[in-house]
Amino acid sequence: MDDRRIIILLAGVIGILLAGSLASFVLSRRAHSEAMQTTVRNLESRVKAWWVMVAIFAAAFLLGPTVTLILFALTSFYCLREMITLTPTRPADHRAVATAFYVFIPLQYWLIFDEWQTVFAIAIPVYAFLLLPVLTVLAGETDHFLERTAKLQWGLMLTVYCISHAPALLILDIPGHEGENFLWLFFLIAVVQLSDVLQYVFGKLFGRHKVAPRISPAKTWEGLIGGGLSAALVGAGLFWITPFSPLQAGGMALAIVVAGFCGGLVLSAIKRSLGAKDWGTMIEGHGGALDRMDSVTFAAPIFFHLTNYFFVP
Amino acid sequence: MIAAARLVLIALTRFLVGGHARWVGSEPTFEQRIYFANHGSHLDTIVLWAALPDALRSETSPVAARDYWGKGRLRRFVALDILGCVLVERQAPADSDPLAPLTAALAEGRSLILFPEGTRGDGSSIMPFKSGLYNLANTHPGVQLIPVFLDNLARAFPKGAYVPAPISCAARFGAPLRLRQGEERQAFLTRAREAVATLGRPGEV
Numbered sequence: 001m002d003d004r005r006i007i008i009l010l011a012g013v014i015g016i017l018l019a020g021s022l023a024s025f026v027l028s029r030r031a032h033s034e035a036m037q038t039t040v041r042n043l044e045s046r047v048k049a050w051w052v053m054v055a056i057f058a059a060a061f062l063l064g065p066t067v068t069l070i071l072f073a074l075t076s077f078y079c080l081r082e083m084i085t086l087t088p089t090r091p092a093d094h095r096a097v098a099t100a101f102y103v104f105i106p107l108q109y110w111l112i113f114d115e116w117q118t119v120f121a122i123a124i125p126v127y128a129f130l131l132l133p134v135l136t137v138l139a140g141e142t143d144h145f146l147e148r149t150a151k152l153q154w155g156l157m158l159t160v161y162c163i164s165h166a167p168a169l170l171i172l173d174i175p176g177h178e179g180e181n182f183l184w185l186f187f188l189i190a191v192v193q194l195s196d197v198l199q200y201v202f203g204k205l206f207g208r209h210k211v212a213p214r215i216s217p218a219k220t221w222e223g224l225i226g227g228g229l230s231a232a233l234v235g236a237g238l239f240w241i242t243p244f245s246p247l248q249a250g251g252m253a254l255a256i257v258v259a260g261f262c263g264g265l266v267l268s269a270i271k272r273s274l275g276a277k278d279w280g281t282m283i284e285g286h287g288g289a290l291d292r293m294d295s296v297t298f299a300a301p302i303f304f305h306l307t308n309y310f311f312v313p
Numbered sequence: 314m315i316a317a318a319r320l321v322l323i324a325l326t327r328f329l330v331g332g333h334a335r336w337v338g339s340e341p342t343f344e345q346r347i348y349f350a351n352h353g354s355h356l357d358t359i360v361l362w363a364a365l366p367d368a369l370r371s372e373t374s375p376v377a378a379r380d381y382w383g384k385g386r387l388r389r390f391v392a393l394d395i396l397g398c399v400l401v402e403r404q405a406p407a408d409s410d411p412l413a414p415l416t417a418a419l420a421e422g423r424s425l426i427l428f429p430e431g432t433r434g435d436g437s438s439i440m441p442f443k444s445g446l447y448n449l450a451n452t453h454p455g456v457q458l459i460p461v462f463l464d465n466l467a468r469a470f471p472k473g474a475y476v477p478a479p480i481s482c483a484a485r486f487g488a489p490l491r492l493r494q495g496e497e498r499q500a501f502l503t504r505a506r507e508a509v510a511t512l513g514r515p516g517e518v
Contacts, residue, residue: 077479085481091435091471097478 079159199227263298338488353467436467462512
């Protein structure tokens with residue numbers, strides 16, 4: 001692994017975050033109107049979340065792939081916990097819910113650790129899909145059976161299966177790029193997060209036309225196009241940490257942006273159908289991990305499979 | 314050793330079910346109190362105990378049924394050494410006072426955690442309260458009565474389950490309740506039960 005690149009990256013990110021923290025500090029002293037204060041609070045919580053992410057990333061990089069897998073497994077755990085908390089499961093679902101947490105989260109991440117890619121790809125979509133409804137049906141309650149089973153499977157797919165594709169990048173073998181996998185994971189997360197924040201900034205500055213006013217009122221076409229294209233440009237500029245050419249890196253970043261946008265939209269809709277505004281509201285003041293991971297859930301599998309299909313011989 | 318076991322139990326509770334306190338109608342203070350809550354899971358005792366701030370936790374004893382928490386070495390260790398429970402007989406002989414251990418703990422100045430339903434429900438509704446709460450309110454007018462609603466616990470660890478599922482739970486602490494002048498036993502118990510139930514419908518608080 002070329003250590004200098006990761007150091008340059010971390011230094012760059014820390015520089016950007018310092019600027020972000022400084023900006024939110026200055027703005028918080030100047031914000032007088034109610035709307036402005038809300039915006040600043042939003043900025044502050046984002047910057048704080050990124051500091052945590054960067055700290056986790058640095059720790060994961062320093063301590064190796066096993067720790068990275070454990071950290072992502074914990075992320076899946078918290079996201080699934082948030083989702084199940086908001087989903088009205090019943091005592092009769094307990095066995096299936098417990099199995100989803102205690103069997104399928106460790107199994108999915110162990111399969112990555114073991115580099116058993118074929119089973120990694122089917123464990124949840126095939127085996128959990130078939131096993132969990134059996135556990136539920138044994139409890140003998142048929143009321144809303146289809147909804148209850150579907151909700152658990154959706155939660156497991158989004159928060160465990162999809163998110164696990166991000167650290168699964170660590171097991172792809174691309175000749176000539178051995179030992180660089182961690183940088184691709186960085187590429188994915190950096191593009192997703194940049195795209196989120198740039199869409200937000202462009203939306204605030206130029207946003208007029210809402211994409212889906214009933215689902216996510218903050219998302220505008222101006223934000224999507226301006227923020228998305230800028231994030232893709234930054235992605236192209238990061239080609240030196242990937243196995244891609246600058247053009248390919250830009251294309252990959254664009255795919256990540258589009259998938260991430262769709263993920264944000266779909267998870268907002270799920271959240272609304274469960275009657276919550278934030279994944280954290282029922283868990284007042286806590287949680288909200290899924291609010292930060294919503295774009296990753298869609299972007300990770302797409303990026304993983306595009307890379308695997310086009311670049312792994 | 315006991316202090317370490319306490320920390321482990323609290324850390325495990327936070328990790329699996331969260332169980333944070335929401336003080337919606339009262340504040341955590343050093344006043345002597347009886348916290349009374351709905352009961353849907355064996356975890357209730359641990360979660361409500363863990364939700365209290367450190368300083369209050371050591372002053373507070375959960376009231377637990379001897380026929381469950383008094384059985385087996387591990388349960389006894391958790392109930393007596395870690396949680397500092399007061400054990401009561403649910404089927405007390407007719408000539409004895411089942412509330413005697415509670416009265417003794419109150420006399421020492423300790424606060425109590427009480428589940429007046431007497432047994433676990435299925436989490437969908439709160440069962441009628443037993444008389445103990447009324448009797449204690451009557452004999453200890455100086456002790457504050459705090460209703461608590463434990464949210465989601467019957468989903469996280471329902472009757473008959475072997476392991477708790479990770480579902481976020483919360484303990485909502487409501488405003489103190491007082492026994493009114495000359496209030497009948499049944500009227501008071503209904504009002505106390507309603508106070509807990511209201512906390513379970515957060516839109517109304």
